[in-house]
Amino acid sequence: MNSFEQINIGDTLGPLELFVSKDQCRAYARTMGMGEGAGRFTDDEAARKEGLPGMIIPGNMSLGLVSKLVTDWIGSSNAWLTRMSTTYRVPVQPDRTVTIHGFITNKNPEDRTAEIDVWMENEESERLVTGTATVEFRK
């Protein structure tokens, strides 16, 4: 990643293409203590009983995936992710490819921050999760 001075409004982050398996989704739910009473994250049939199309990825997991785009972009540079907000528009299903996109939309020289739009799309270009992030650059 570049320094604050080198980045520009309009610069892209990604796209980051990911395939999240059902097993990975189950592992996340287990690790986060979502096992009992959270069948929607671990079992297709339980999810369908709730009116969902099948297993879905936990919101926090989606948040992590979207954040990954930003933290990968930051890499080892002298900056950090200070804020991330997300809106969950459509349930995210595992065993599918998702693509995460980002754009730098604003720069504030006073506090050396950059505002970034991020979103996760499915293979049909539907935006599943949208959000904004703030990255602060140290001098």
Add this chain to the structure above:
Amino acid sequence: MSTILDLHTHSEASEDSRAPVEAYLNWIKLRQAERPVDGIVLTEHRQFNRDADYRRLEDKFGTLVLRASEVETTYGHMLVFGVNDDMVARFDFADVRLDAQTLIDEVARMGGIVVPCHPGRPNIGLYEHYQSRPPLENVVAVEALNGGSRKGEDERSAELIAKHGFAATGGSDSHLVSLIGLCATKFSAYIKTIDDLVRELKTGNYEPVDFRPRRKTVPHAVAMETR
């Protein structure tokens, strides 16, 4: 001289958007070749931002900024153009169950126009309401293209338009800076004020325009590492 306007946008004045108006205008300037819009209409959720003044930004970026509102009715969400003091006094824009027919008729009487938005969207779109209830009267136009539509939603809107003969608009429904101007409306007339816009919306002399990129399907993706 024609005018292309994004008729459906949300700035940080809406609770679910963090997009500053200035950032929208800067993005339009950056992306002018792909999304040649001449202006935007801010349609904040359940409110009318009466006192906002964007003239400095309009001058800075050379882009028109008009104000309207997106309200919630018994037939789904609708855009209200030409909001004035009479309408604000007559309706509680924060009410999520405004009577749709009363809103359409009264806004027209007070000099404005109501355009149902994302009509093909489940629960909050006109299409679904029309499946079980009588159609509304005096609807001139509906939003045919919405930048936030999922697969099938714009198609349902098109079906509704074909059946009822509505005029058709487009708007990005942007809540993020980088999504501004993805869908818009091309008017055959020159529009400079909200009165111009209301007048033209009543004529039907416009068409929705789609600037959404056509993406290729991802052939394969990197498996996420599990740690």
